Amino acid sequence: xxxxxxxxxxxxxxxxxxxxxxSGPKPRHIFSRRNIFLYGTLIVAALYYLLPLYVMxxxxxxxxxxxxxxxxxxxxxxxxFEPWVKAWSTACTGLNCDGxxxxxxxxxxxxxxxxxxxIAIASVNGYALANWRFxxxxxxxIILIVGAxxxxxxxxxxxxxxxxxxxxxxxxxxxxxxxxxxxxxILTLLFRNYFTSMPEELFRAARxxxxxxxxxxxxxxxxxxxxxxxxxxxxxxTGIWNDFLFGVVYTRPDTYPMTVQLNNIVNSVQGVKExxxxxxxxxxxxxxxxxxxxxxxxxxxRGIAAGAVKG
Amino acid sequence: xxxxxxxxxxxxxxxxxxxSIPMILTALVVFVGGTAWTVLYSFTNSKLLPRLNFxxxxxxxxxxxxxxxxxxxxxxxxxxxxxxxFSLVIGFILAALLDQKIRFEDTFRTIFLYPFxxxxxxxxxxxxxxxxxxxxxxxxxxxxxxxxxxxxxLYNSSIVIYGISIAALWQGTGLIMCLMLAGLRGIDEDIWKAARxxxxxxxxxxxxxxxxxxxxxxxxxxVIIASxxxxxxxxxxxxxxxxxxxxxxxxxxxxxxxxxxxxxLGQGFAASTMMLLSVMIVIVPWAYLEFGGRKRV
Numbered sequence: 001x002x003x004x005x006x007x008x009x010x011x012x013x014x015x016x017x018x019x020x021x022x023s024g025p026k027p028r029h030i031f032s033r034r035n036i037f038l039y040g041t042l043i044v045a046a047l048y049y050l051l052p053l054y055v056m057x058x059x060x061x062x063x064x065x066x067x068x069x070x071x072x073x074x075x076x077x078x079x080x081f082e083p084w085v086k087a088w089s090t091a092c093t094g095l096n097c098d099g100x101x102x103x104x105x106x107x108x109x110x111x112x113x114x115x116x117x118x119i120a121i122a123s124v125n126g127y128a129l130a131n132w133r134f135x136x137x138x139x140x141x142i143i144l145i146v147g148a149x150x151x152x153x154x155x156x157x158x159x160x161x162x163x164x165x166x167x168x169x170x171x172x173x174x175x176x177x178x179x180x181x182x183x184x185x186i187l188t189l190l191f192r193n194y195f196t197s198m199p200e201e202l203f204r205a206a207r208x209x210x211x212x213x214x215x216x217x218x219x220x221x222x223x224x225x226x227x228x229x230x231x232x233x234x235x236x237x238t239g240i241w242n243d244f245l246f247g248v249v250y251t252r253p254d255t256y257p258m259t260v261q262l263n264n265i266v267n268s269v270q271g272v273k274e275x276x277x278x279x280x281x282x283x284x285x286x287x288x289x290x291x292x293x294x295x296x297x298x299x300x301x302r303g304i305a306a307g308a309v310k311g
Numbered sequence: 312x313x314x315x316x317x318x319x320x321x322x323x324x325x326x327x328x329x330x331s332i333p334m335i336l337t338a339l340v341v342f343v344g345g346t347a348w349t350v351l352y353s354f355t356n357s358k359l360l361p362r363l364n365f366x367x368x369x370x371x372x373x374x375x376x377x378x379x380x381x382x383x384x385x386x387x388x389x390x391x392x393x394x395x396x397f398s399l400v401i402g403f404i405l406a407a408l409l410d411q412k413i414r415f416e417d418t419f420r421t422i423f424l425y426p427f428x429x430x431x432x433x434x435x436x437x438x439x440x441x442x443x444x445x446x447x448x449x450x451x452x453x454x455x456x457x458x459x460x461x462x463x464x465l466y467n468s469s470i471v472i473y474g475i476s477i478a479a480l481w482q483g484t485g486l487i488m489c490l491m492l493a494g495l496r497g498i499d500e501d502i503w504k505a506a507r508x509x510x511x512x513x514x515x516x517x518x519x520x521x522x523x524x525x526x527x528x529x530x531x532x533x534v535i536i537a538s539x540x541x542x543x544x545x546x547x548x549x550x551x552x553x554x555x556x557x558x559x560x561x562x563x564x565x566x567x568x569x570x571x572x573x574x575x576l577g578q579g580f581a582a583s584t585m586m587l588l589s590v591m592i593v594i595v596p597w598a599y600l601e602f603g604g605r606k607r608v
Contacts, residue, residue: 038408038411038413039413041408042405042408042409042413042419045405045423046419046422046423048481049422049423049425049426049481049485050422051441052426052437052438052441052481053425055437055440055441056437056440059440067446068446071451071454072440072441072446072447072448072450072451073451121333121334124330124331125330125331125333125334127330128327128330128331129331132324132326132327133327134323134324134327134328134331137327137331140331140334140335140338140339141334141338143338143339143342143343144334144337144338144342146342146594146598147337147338147341147342147343147346149538149590149594150342150346150587150590151541151542151563151583151586151587151590152542153562153563153566153567153579153582153583153586154345154346154349154350154583154584154586154587155341155342155345155346155349156566156567156570156583157348157349157361157570157576157579157580158341158344158345158348158349159341159345161361162340162341180333181337181341184333184334184337188334212326213326213327213330214326238428241430242429242430242431242432242433243430244430244431244432244544244545244548244549245544245545245563245567248567249567249571259430259432259433259545262432262433262436263432263436263548263549266436266439266549267549267552275440275443275446278436278440279437279440282433282436282437285430285432285433286428286429286430286433289428289429289430290425290428290429292428293424293425293428294421294425297417297421300424300428301420301424301489
């Protein structure tokens with residue numbers, strides 16, 4: 001899987017491809033039928049994919065009267081940022097009326113430790129599996145990978161009991177543990193494959209020099225595998241930020257992550273529906289993964305190609 | 312590595328073993344233990360609290376006699392077929408178009424893939440808004456003058472699952488396109504040259520040469536889509552909350568509602584065990600094909 005992901009990045013810019021010599025198709029006119037069909041289809045498809053984002057942004061900038069009268073596709077006549085302010089600081093979920101900001105900070109307090117903990121555990125796992133194989137290690141690894149395909153619903157309740165026994169049920173730390181557990185299969189696979197691909201001599205030389213398990217990990221493996229750590233961080237931040245199921249099962253209303261709170265705000269039955277506030281709240285929730293996506297570019301593609309294995 | 316004093320086997324490689332404790336615990340306690348626990352308790356009549364009071368297959372009989380479960384299964388099947396067929400077809404077509412040495416490839420790919428960065432909750436809420444009968448697509452077209460135009464999948468119980476599928480396809484096809492594109496890029500350029508020399512039309516080359524060659528990519532993609540289908544939950548919660556009525560219920564939601572709202576744990580366990588079974592039907596043959604027979608290091 002990972003080697004396919006790498007091959008994605010093979011042909012860079014469009015201009016490059018034409019320079020590969022006589023192998024390509026013969027030069028065509030820019031407005032050939034082929035090009036019109038090709039770019040026409042792609043542009044129509046691109047518009048379809050962009051439409052929801054456009055509607056979200058446009059709606060969030062309109063006032064409610066304009067929404068009731070107008071067309072969801074038309075740009076706002078009068079731009080207002082009030083819905084954004086309201087979504088962030090005063091929108092109500094049940095009894096709390098302090099907006100999405102609470103969910104945002106909860107999500108931050110969930111995501112940051114979960115990402116660090118899950119990556120720390122999984123990278124050490126991957127390292128142990130790649131370089132320090134002990135008897136039975138592969139069995140646990142296979143269980144882990146198969147476990148990634150088990151529907152979460154099967155394991156939800158036993159974990160509720162475990163968390164209750166250790167006193168973490170309903171707390172943010174409990175959710176951090178859950179995210180670390182369910183992030184483990186894919187991340188361990190990612191790190192194991194990466195560490196396996198590193199030259200064996202490196203490891204042997206360090207052993208000869210007397211470095212131990214942790215010494216080699218901290219001083220050699222860690223500094224040499226920064227790219228894969230970045231991929232893992234992207235994968236985990238988006239995955240954990242977007243999680244809904246674990247958030248709704250393992251937290252209480254005052255510790256709800258942003259996705260759960262967003263759903264409660266938008267789908268609450270009482271009160272007048274304020275579509276502009278709802279859309280502003282929706283964008284706010286999607287903003288973190290979107291920013292990561294647009295900044296990280298190809299690394300994100302690598303991350304999901306690797307992460308896709310978990311389904 | 313021979314050591315003079317031969318330490319006990321258990322303590323050899325001790326650091327690696329200590330470091331793997333979280334992995335071992337996760338594998339044994341959560342994955343194996345948790346699954347076994349749920350399957351075991353699905354044979355009991357647990358209500359509010361799990362109790363080991365065995366009632367045989369009663370929960371399963373009740374499950375398959377519950378209309379809501381039957382609707383959930385039917386919805387999952389429709390949603391599954393739509394997701395599989397359309398995300399494979401659309402994903403492959405988009406990948407093939409992007410593979411034509413086009414300009415702005417990166418821009419197009421970025422556009423097709425960005426929905427995948429969004430959560431199902433965000434996806435569901437956006438499409439709930441777009442499909443809103445008064446203000447969304449239907450409302451806009453009616454305002455243009457076509458007053459009898461009807462497109463309100465989220466409020467029509469016979470087609471609501473299609474409305475959910477549209478949102479799911481919008482969110483997920485970018486990923487399939489990426490996987491397919493990676494597969495297409497892995498195909499030897501010489502194949503294309505040979506096909507061109509033989510004068511085989513492009514669509515025939517794709518259909519009869521390239522797609523068969525991409526079999527492993529298709530199988531992996533299929534497994535990814537299939538295991539995603541069974542898990543569908545957040546999207547339904549956000550988009551319709553299972554409504555209108557119970558028309559868009561799905562198994563994952565059934566499990567959650569019975570465990571945490573209806574306080575009927577036994578039903579929840581039985582339903583989740585059925586989900587496990589359906590996943591195993593997909594995964595076991597795949598794992599056998601992929602890993603069985605030859606050993607991979």
